[in-house]
Amino acid sequence: MEDSRIALPIGTTLDRFIKRNQDDFQYATGELSQLLRDIALAGKVVNREMNKAGLINIAGAIGTMNVQGEEQQKLDVLANIRFIRALTKGGEVCAIISEEDEKVIDVDHSKGKYVVAIDPLDGSSNIDVNVSVGTIFSVYRRISPIGSPIQKEDYLQKGTEQVAAGYLLYGSSTMLVYTTGAGVNGFTYEPSLGEYFLSHQNMTIPKDGKIYSINEGSLFSFSEPVKRYLEYCREETYSGRYIGSLVADFHRNMLKGGIYIYPSTAKNPNGKLRLLYECNALAFIVEQAGGKATDGINRILDVKPTSLHQRVPFFVGSKNMVEKAKVFHEMIHN
Numbered sequence: 054m055e056d057s058r059i060a061l062p063i064g065t066t067l068d069r070f071i072k073r074n075q076d077d078f079q080y081a082t083g084e085l086s087q088l089l090r091d092i093a094l095a096g097k098v099v100n101r102e103m104n105k106a107g108l109i110n111i112a113g114a115i116g117t118m119n120v121q122g123e124e125q126q127k128l129d130v131l132a133n134i135r136f137i138r139a140l141t142k143g144g145e146v147c148a149i150i151s152e153e154d155e156k157v158i159d160v161d162h163s164k165g166k167y168v169v170a171i172d173p174l175d176g177s178s179n180i181d182v183n184v185s186v187g188t189i190f191s192v193y194r195r196i197s198p199i200g201s202p203i204q205k206e207d208y209l210q211k212g213t214e215q216v217a218a219g220y221l222l223y224g225s226s227t228m229l230v231y232t233t234g235a236g237v238n239g240f241t242y243e244p245s246l247g248e249y250f251l252s253h254q255n256m257t258i259p260k261d262g263k264i265y266s267i268n269e270g271s272l273f274s275f276s277e278p279v280k281r282y283l284e285y286c287r288e289e290t291y292s293g294r295y296i297g298s299l300v301a302d303f304h305r306n307m308l309k310g311g312i313y314i315y316p317s318t319a320k321n322p323n324g325k326l327r328l329l330y331e332c333n334a335l336a337f338i339v340e341q342a343g344g345k346a347t348d349g350i351n352r353i354l355d356v357k358p359t360s361l362h363q364r365v366p367f368f369v370g371s372k373n374m375v376e377k378a379k380v381f382h383e384m385i386h387n
């Protein structure tokens with residue numbers, strides 16, 4: 054097996070990288086490689102639509118609500134269509150869980166070996182104001198026999214069972230960052246060539262950081278440990294940085310060191326973020342990069358999902374910072 058940690062030459066495309074590293078996949082048969090290519094391709098299409106959003110009237114709300122009672126943006130719907138089309142036509146997937154669909158999408162008669170959970174467009178309230186948004190995905194192996202109907206055990210798997218996870222960030226550049234459990238690598242999209250190039254090899258998150266990212270608007274309803282931890286961050290004169298797009302906040306903290314928190318609030322007693330298609334993927338990536346992800350105390354990847362759109366409090370980022378936040382939870386009883 055070729056060691057993916059050897060510095061690869063400038064100009065390594067995603068496709069070439071996937072080929073070179075196929076042996077890193079625990080179940081290396083080529084299908085997972087193809088699935089990653091399918092996602093990358095849909096990402097290019099969404100990126101193109103995103104860049105034109107202000108011009109061709111696809112920014113803005115569509116007038117419908119998704120399953121979570123959130124107003125859908127036109128691009129939420131468009132991105133969902135693009136990714137689902139790519140995944141169903143690609144043939145590697147038997148079921149899809151999407152933020153935008155109430156029920157699991159059972160890809161009829163699929164021989165696909167994988168289940169994908171996806172947030173097609175994350176941070177969609179930022180589209181109208183031209184601020185970075187993203188896509189988040191998790192990949193699991195199918196448990197039920199091929200040809201049989203999809204079972205709960207296929208799509209309600211713990212985060213520890215992910216075989217791949219990643220995100221696309223549509224920012225000042227578009228990037229694809231993913232892991233298959235052998236480190237984290239980031240690729241920057243070059244639109245005129247239509248290629249992703251390896252730009253961030255073997256990404257690691259600094260063990261410590263000086264950035265904390267949280268929407269403090271609901272401060273009064275935060276638990277005592279969270280309030281005390283935030284006081285601590287201010288005493289340490291950390292910088293508060295909050296974009297309101299989870300992917301963008303997460304990516305900045307990955308590169309610079311920091312913690313992102315979405316805790317329980319009065320409005321969202323279990324936090325706002327969704328375990329299956331937001332938290333698990335980022336938890337897998339951050340751990341692969343040397344960081345941590347918890348619900349304040351427990352490891353996110355160990356949470357056993359009980360429903361598709363389940364929410365969970367989320368503390369993710371630099372190892373020492375997430376551990377420090379946990380100390381406040383253990384010290385103080387709610």
Ligand SMILES: O=P(O)(O)OC[C@H]1O[C@](O)(COP(=O)(O)O)[C@@H](O)[C@@H]1O
Binds near residue numbers: 172298
């Ligand atoms: O406005 P709030 O409550 O701070 O929520 C922001 C969070 O909600 C989200 O927008 C949820 O994602 P969606 O856009 O996919 O619904 C996260 O990206 C973000 O971190």
Ligand SMILES: [Mg+2]
Binds near residue numbers: 172174175176299331
């Ligand atoms: Mg989201």
Ligand SMILES: [Mg+2]
Binds near residue numbers: 174177
């Ligand atoms: Mg979304």
